[in-house]
Amino acid sequence: MINKIKNNIYVLVLIKLALLFAIVFLVDFSVGHLLRYLYFSQQSGNLYRTTYSLEKTKSNLLIFGSSTANHEYSPKIFENRLHISSYNTGRDGTSIFYQYAILKGVLKRYSPKMIVLNFDLDEFKKNPASYDRISTLLPYYKNHPEIRSIINMKSSEERIKLCSRIYPFNSMLFTILVGNTEFNKERRKDFQGFVPLKKVFDRELDTGYYPEEALDVNKIRIYKSFIWDCIHSNVKLYIVCSPFYHELKNTPNSVILGEKIAHENNIRFFNFLNDTSLTNHPSYFADMNHLNYEGAEVFSNKLIDTLMTNEEDDQP
Amino acid sequence: MIFTSFNFLIFFPLVIIIYFILPERWRWKFLLISSGYFYINIKPIYAILLLLVILTTYIFTRLIDGTDSPGRKKTFLVIDIILTLLPLFFFKYYNFVNDATFNLLETAHLRWPLPEISWLLPIGISYYTFMALGYSIDVYNEEIPAEKNFGIVALFLSFFPLVLSGPIERAPNMLPQFKGKLIFNYYKLVKGLQWILWGYFMKLVVANRVGMYVNAIFNNINEHNGKSLFVATLLYPIQVYADLGGYSLIAIGCAKVMGIDVMQNFNRPFFATSMSDFWRRWHISLISWLTDYVYMPLAFNFRRFKIWGIVIALMITFILSGLWHGANLTFIVWGTMQGIFLSIEALTNKKKKAFVRKYNLLQKGWYLFTCSVFTYLLFAFSEIFGGASESVTAGFLTIKKIFTDFRGDVWYENPSMIIITSISILILFVVEFKAEYYKGQFSFFGNRSVAVRFLSYAFLIIMILLIGVLDGGQFIYFQF
Amino acid sequence: MSKELIIEKLTRVFREVFNNDQITLSNEMTAQDVGSWDSLSHMIMIEKVENTFGLKFKLREINKLKNVGVLIDLIENKTTC
Numbered sequence: 001m002i003n004k005i006k007n008n009i010y011v012l013v014l015i016k017l018a019l020l021f022a023i024v025f026l027v028d029f030s031v032g033h034l035l036r037y038l039y040f041s042q043q044s045g046n047l048y049r050t051t052y053s054l055e056k057t058k059s060n061l062l063i064f065g066s067s068t069a070n071h072e073y074s075p076k077i078f079e080n081r082l083h084i085s086s087y088n089t090g091r092d093g094t095s096i097f098y099q100y101a102i103l104k105g106v107l108k109r110y111s112p113k114m115i116v117l118n119f120d121l122d123e124f125k126k127n128p129a130s131y132d133r134i135s136t137l138l139p140y141y142k143n144h145p146e147i148r149s150i151i152n153m154k155s156s157e158e159r160i161k162l163c164s165r166i167y168p169f170n171s172m173l174f175t176i177l178v179g180n181t182e183f184n185k186e187r188r189k190d191f192q193g194f195v196p197l198k199k200v201f202d203r204e205l206d207t208g209y210y211p212e213e214a215l216d217v218n219k220i221r222i223y224k225s226f227i228w229d230c231i232h233s234n235v236k237l238y239i240v241c242s243p244f245y246h247e248l249k250n251t252p253n254s255v256i257l258g259e260k261i262a263h264e265n266n267i268r269f270f271n272f273l274n275d276t277s278l279t280n281h282p283s284y285f286a287d288m289n290h291l292n293y294e295g296a297e298v299f300s301n302k303l304i305d306t307l308m309t310n311e312e313d314d315q316p
Numbered sequence: 317m318i319f320t321s322f323n324f325l326i327f328f329p330l331v332i333i334i335y336f337i338l339p340e341r342w343r344w345k346f347l348l349i350s351s352g353y354f355y356i357n358i359k360p361i362y363a364i365l366l367l368l369v370i371l372t373t374y375i376f377t378r379l380i381d382g383t384d385s386p387g388r389k390k391t392f393l394v395i396d397i398i399l400t401l402l403p404l405f406f407f408k409y410y411n412f413v414n415d416a417t418f419n420l421l422e423t424a425h426l427r428w429p430l431p432e433i434s435w436l437l438p439i440g441i442s443y444y445t446f447m448a449l450g451y452s453i454d455v456y457n458e459e460i461p462a463e464k465n466f467g468i469v470a471l472f473l474s475f476f477p478l479v480l481s482g483p484i485e486r487a488p489n490m491l492p493q494f495k496g497k498l499i500f501n502y503y504k505l506v507k508g509l510q511w512i513l514w515g516y517f518m519k520l521v522v523a524n525r526v527g528m529y530v531n532a533i534f535n536n537i538n539e540h541n542g543k544s545l546f547v548a549t550l551l552y553p554i555q556v557y558a559d560l561g562g563y564s565l566i567a568i569g570c571a572k573v574m575g576i577d578v579m580q581n582f583n584r585p586f587f588a589t590s591m592s593d594f595w596r597r598w599h600i601s602l603i604s605w606l607t608d609y610v611y612m613p614l615a616f617n618f619r620r621f622k623i624w625g626i627v628i629a630l631m632i633t634f635i636l637s638g639l640w641h642g643a644n645l646t647f648i649v650w651g652t653m654q655g656i657f658l659s660i661e662a663l664t665n666k667k668k669k670a671f672v673r674k675y676n677l678l679q680k681g682w683y684l685f686t687c688s689v690f691t692y693l694l695f696a697f698s699e700i701f702g703g704a705s706e707s708v709t710a711g712f713l714t715i716k717k718i719f720t721d722f723r724g725d726v727w728y729e730n731p732s733m734i735i736i737t738s739i740s741i742l743i744l745f746v747v748e749f750k751a752e753y754y755k756g757q758f759s760f761f762g763n764r765s766v767a768v769r770f771l772s773y774a775f776l777i778i779m780i781l782l783i784g785v786l787d788g789g790q791f792i793y794f795q796f
Numbered sequence: 797m798s799k800e801l802i803i804e805k806l807t808r809v810f811r812e813v814f815n816n817d818q819i820t821l822s823n824e825m826t827a828q829d830v831g832s833w834d835s836l837s838h839m840i841m842i843e844k845v846e847n848t849f850g851l852k853f854k855l856r857e858i859n860k861l862k863n864v865g866v867l868i869d870l871i872e873n874k875t876t877c
Contacts, residue, residue, distance in 0.1 A: 009502050010336070023774045028781065132787040157322045166781040173782055174732035457859050592834065607835050615839040616855050622843060626836055662836050669815055669832065 032165020035176060039139055039169060042179035046091060047139075047172065049193055053089035054105035054140060061086040062106065063193070064099045065118030072242050072291045073116065075192040077300040082307075084113060088193030095130040096123065100222045101137050101147040103229060108146050111233040116303075117226065119241045121273060124215040124223070124254040131155070138168035153218065196293030197286035205279060207247035213254065223258065227265050240303060241271045243278040243295075245285045270306055277302070317357045318480065319566045320519060327354070328570060335574060336500055343498040347475065347574070348467055354476035355440075362438035365403045366474055372399045373448040374469045377455040381462035393456045397449060404445045407438055412643035440480040442640060444473050446605055451487035453609055460488050468494050477570040481563050483581040483601035493576050501575050508572030510761045510773075511565045517776050517784075518562030522740045524785030526555040529737060533727065534704050537714055542721035545714050552704045553696050554741060557585060560599065586745075587752045589687035591657040594695060602640070606633050626662060631655035638702075645708050650701040657694055736783045743779075797849075797875040802868055809848055813841045823865030849875055 042048040053062075061084045063073040070090030078086040089102050099117065106112065134154040141151050141162060152158055161167050169176065178184050188195055230237040239262050241255055255271065262269035278284055284295030291299055317323050331350045338346055356363045376396035380389050451472070455462045463469050472490050473479075533540050533548035540548075564581035571578045581601050588594035595603050611633040618625030631652065638651025661668075677683040697715070705711040728734050750757070760772035780786075803821055810819045814832045827833040833841075845867070846852060851874045861867050 009500070013502070013505065020770055020773055023770055024777050027774055027778050031778065031782070135787070155322070161322070164781055166778065167786075170781060170786055171736065171783055174735050175730070178732065457856060459859075592836070596834075611835060612839075612858070613855055615835075616842070616853075616858055619839050619843040619846075622840065625843075626839055629839075630836075658836075665832075665836075666815055 028164050028166050032167075032169065035166065035169040035173070036139070038176045038180055039172070042176065042184075044185040044190070045175070045179040045187075047175065047179055049089070049190065050091060050102070050136065051140075053087070053102050053193070054144070055109075057087045057089070057106070058110065059085040059087040059192075060113040061116070062112050062114075063088040063090055063116050063118065064102065065090045066094045066099075066120055067092040068120055068242050068290060069116075069118035070193070070195055071197045071286070072296045072299055073118070073303075074194050074196070074296055074300045076194075077297065078304065079192075081301075081304050086192060088190075090118065090193070091136070093133055094136065095127075095133065096219050096222045096226065097130065097134050097150055097153065098136060100226050100229075101140075101150045103226055104146045104150075105140075105144060107229060107233050107235075111235055114236045114238070115230055117237065117239045119239050119255065119258050119269070121210065121241065121244055121252045122213060122254055123258055124213075124219045126214040126216040130216070130219070135170070138162070141168065150222075194296070196296055197290055199286040199292055201245060201282055201285040201287055201292075203245070203282060203288075205245065205247055205282070207249060209249050210252040213252070215254065215257065220257065220261070224261060224265075227262065227267055231265065231267075237267050238307065239267060239269045241269070241273050242299060243272045243275050243284075243291065245279055245282070245288045247279065248274055268310060270303070272299070272303075275302075317354055319563060320516075323357075332573060335498075340497060340499060343574075344471060344494050345467065347494075347498075348471045351471065351474040351476040351479065355474055355479060358439055362441075365407075365438050365441065366444060366479075369400055369403065369444060369448050370470045370473050372396060373452055373473065374463075374466050377452055377462035377469075378464070380452070380455050389456060393452060396452045400445055400448050400452070403438070404441050407441060409639075409643045443482045443484055444479055446484045446602075446640075447478075447486075448473055450484070450605055450609060454487050460491065463487075463491055463495075465495070475571070477567040478578065481560065481567070483564055483568065483579050484605050485578055485601065486605075489577070489579065498575055504572050504575050504577075508569040508574075511569030511572060513569075513773060513776050514761075515562045515565030515567075515569055517780060518558040518565065518744065520562075520780050520784035520786065522744050523555050523558035523562055525737045525740045525783070526551050526558065528785065529728075529733065530555050530704070532729070534714075537705065537710055537717070540717075540727060541724045542717040542719065543725065544727040545721075546718045547726050549696050549700055549704065549714065549718065552699050553586070553692065554744075556699065556703065557582065557598075558744065564601075584748045584752050586692055587688055587748070588691050589684055590661055590691060591654070591694060592661050594691050595654070595658070598695075602637070606637055606640075610636055623663060627655075627659040630658050630662070634658070641702065646701040646703075646705060646711055649708055649711065650698055653698040653701065657698070740783065797872070799868065799872060802849075802871050802875070805848055806845065806864075806868065806871070809841065809844045813837055813844055821864050821868075823863065823868070825864040826862070845871065851875065 039047060040051060042051070059075075061075070061078055061082065063069050063075065063086070067090065070088060070092060073088055073090070075086035075088050078084065089099075091098065103115075131154050134151055137147060137151050138158075141148060141158075178187075227237060239258065241258075251271075251273070255273065259269040259271065272278065278291070278295060278299060281295070281298075284291055284298060286292035286295075317327060327350075331346075335343055335346055335350075352363070355366060373396070376392050376399075379392045380396070383389055383392070451469075454460050463472075468491060471494050472485075472487060475485075475490070478485055530548045530552050533544050534552075537545065561582040568578045568581070579601055581599060583597040583600065585594055585597040588597050611629050614629035614632055615626050618628050621628070632655075634655040635648055635651035637654070638647035638649075641647050641650070672678060672683075700714050701708065701711045705714055747760075750759075761769060763769050763772070807819065807821050810821065810830070811817050814830050814837060816830070816832065819830065827838070842853060842858060849871055851871070853870075853874075857870055861870070
């Protein structure tokens with residue numbers, strides 16, 4: 001008798017838990033689908049630009065990289081001077097993992113003529129946040145099998161977590177909603193992906209050593225894959241290290257290694273880190289790491305000059 | 317394995333299922349094994365320290381209990397306290413003391429560098445050390461007899477819900493429960509699961525959300541203006557509360573599911589109307605521990621100085637409490653501030669009480685509100701030294717900026733961040749306000765309608781999925 | 797000293813320390829029953845009791861004070877021997 005009552009309670013608990021899961025599943029499923037619909041119907045903003053880079057762009061010149069790429073390379077200037085359609089795929093706070101995923105999505109569709117990959121001075125730095133931030137790619141897991149191996153680097157449980165339909169859109173609710181409004185188009189406006197920074201940095205130029213950083217083997221591996229995939233698809237790849245508002249007395253170890261790997265693969269690596277024609281002008285910078293709109297224009301032109309002289313050098 | 321890790325979401329349900337399938341007499345043994353696995357999973361080497369503390373506690377409590385001579389009892393207790401504190405001191409305070417002595421000697425032109433230790437602090441050591449000490453002192457005071465079953469003592473000190481961050485439980489509450497019948501209780505199961513859910517909401521949604529903003533500001537004090545620092549200062553207590561309070565609730569809830577009652581750790585602290593009220597609601601398990609084992613003996617010894625004896629005892633207790641939080645000068649400043657606040661209250665208590673009674677202020681909403689706000693502000697400012705700033709200089713710079721730097725606007729990343737953070741704080745405050753002032757009225761979790769209850773659960777789970785900070789993937793783009 | 801006298805004197809101490817003229821002692825009374833009886837006023841009360849009755853407590857005795865009844869018994873023990 002007592003056993004029977006006890007068993008009944010266990011059964012009751014299980015039924016109630018099942019019921020709760022059913023409710024949660026149902027809400028998760030419908031809200032998740034709504035979010036997915038709204039996410040992909042955005043017409044402007046960061047998230048939209050990722051979708052555009054991955055699924056839509058047909059440009060022959062693509063800029064890749066993190067915030068430094070996004071705020072410092074003006075596709076307009078590349079188009080005017082090189083006569084080649086251009087788009088800037090850079091996104092704030094991303095690492096080579098994100099950039100490689102975008103590359104895979106692009107190469108699945110077509111081969112651009114030229115790619116400029118911006119190389120950050122801490123590109124290979126060991127940083128757990130780089131893995132967490134792979135989350136920006138989660139909305140694309142479902143329809144892009146080619147990038148799943150990268151998403152799985154985030155954690156071995158991503159596949160289980162993705163049972164939730166809301167999970168890929170975690171924390172994006174309001175960004176997605178705002179991304180569907182006209183208002184968002186005028187907010188931090190982009191020009192073919194390029195988002196110019198308006199701030200002006202009003203500081204003296206400091207000097208010092210860049211610390212020796214622990215490097216992440218995964219990042220180095222993915223960087224190599226990025227280079228090889230470009231070579232295989234006959235894409236002309238340039239790797240560029242943009243200026244840093246700090247007079248460095250040494251070259252960061254990421255940059256040394258990045259340059260070495262590039263040269264081993266016969267890829268041009270341009271280092272503008274301490275380029276005094278830029279770092280002598282505080283008015284070109286928005287902060288220590290980023291050029292502002294004025295600096296971006298000067299830098300884009302300077303880079304094109306360098307690319308053009310190199311093209312001439314390459315001619316026999 | 318921490319509560320917010322994915323592994324714990326698998327570990328805990330598994331433990332619960334096996335726990336209730338097993339016959340009652342095996343359950344505590346299973347809990348001991350699970351707790352061992354839980355702790356070893358974090359870092360095996362640190363489990364040795366935990367084992368050492370358990371062994372010390374077991375042996376010396378038995379020795380204290382086994383002798384009738386007061387002198388020997390005392391000797392055993394002193395050795396036990398020293399041995400138990402040794403790992404904590406070594407890992408938490410060695411570098412601090414080492415640096416301090418080094419700097420002191422250096423001013424006298426003496427150089428005597430000892431090696432720095434760069435090991436991580438063994439997780440939970442501050443908590444289980446205090447639990448072990450409390451137990452030994454309780455045995456010495458003959459509050460409870462020494463437990464003869466080694467496994468029970470080991471379970472008490474390594475019990476997985478509590479071992480990482482408390483509540484700092486007491487042997488007289490826990491030991492009888494572990495030794496008694498660990499039976500299935502439907503009411504406790506439901507209560508426990510409710511607390512776990514609310515705890516996760518506090519931790520993942522409120523604490524992590526607020527934390528993102530607060531960290532962005534306090535990690536770059538130099539770059540931010542006074543207004544932003546003021547907002548961050550106001551938000552920091554909410555972060556700490558939602559963090560430790562949420563974590564405690566998950567811990568208490570986990571224990572409850574298994575039928576074990578654990579003491580409350582926070583009692584809606586932001587509705588406190590004075591600092592002494594606040595400290596009866598904030599981190600209760602730590603404060604009551606310090607009250608019983610540090611403050612009371614001190615106050616007893618200083619009792620002939622009357623109110624001033626109490627002031628001295630308060631100051632020492634809170635400076636110690638500060639040091640417990642972290643080996644840093646900032647925490648000494650923090651502890652001193654708490655001691656001063658409480659002393660002022662103790663010294664003015666009689667006059668204030670008379671005044672309040674004369675005008676019947678306790679019945680007036682505006683008075684309670686003003687008191688709560690004032691208490692909150694005092695605490696928020698003291699917390700600048702309670703973990704918000706990295707150093708005392710940074711703390712003073714923060715305060716200076718708040719009062720002198722009026723440039724610019726309050727910094728924020730994007731509107732979405734403000735909306736999400738405000739919603740999460742709002743939910744927390746509304747729920748707590750209802751529980752504080754309208755107890756027994758409409759309740760979500762305790763509603764008689766199954767539909768309301770289940771929809772509330774589902775709502776919280778969906779909120780966690782929607783706006784919880786589930787990992788470090790949230791990127792705050794802070795330009796400086 | 798008789799129990800009645802102890803209670804009478806103790807009541808006066810309680811009323812003064814806890815600032816409440818309505819307090820009437822009972823054996824089962826604990827700190828919960830008196831609004832302003834907290835860890836701060838507790839030691840003040842102990843010190844006052846020591847002075848009033850001319851005795852000295854030990855820390856262990858203080859630790860074991862579960863309610864007012866225990867305190868009264870303790871005072872009775874201490875004053876008779």
